[in-house]
Amino acid sequence: MPTYNEVLKQAQSLSIIDQFQLLKDLQKIVSQGVEVEETDEVIPANEIAESEAALADYLAGRDLGKSLKQVELELFGRELD
Numbered sequence: 001m002p003t004y005n006e007v008l009k010q011a012q013s014l015s016i017i018d019q020f021q022l023l024k025d026l027q028k029i030v031s032q033g034v035e036v037e038e039t040d041e042v043i044p045a046n047e048i049a050e051s052e053a054a055l056a057d058y059l060a061g062r063d064l065g066k067s068l069k070q071v072e073l074e075l076f077g078r079e080l081d
Contacts, residue, residue, distance in 0.1 A: 002010075011022055031045050057063040072079045 011019060014022065034043050034045070034048060036043060054063065058065060066074075069079055
């Protein structure tokens with residue numbers, strides 16, 4: 001199997017028209033989604049990207065998440081005692 005750098009060099013040697021066609025085809029491949037192991041579920045690529053971005057924001061401290069009180073209100077309509 002060729003390495004990333006080998007594929008990149010081959011792509012760079014293509015004509016500009018072929019590079020655009022390759023770009024379109026690659027976009028189709030990555031936007032198809034991922035099949036979850038041991039289930040029939042398929043997660044769309046955009047949902048995976050949104051989830052990864054949200055996790056990165058949380059880990060970087062840009063999103064502190066929800067407080068327990070907020071979650072209780074959303075799930076139960078009130079705070080639990």
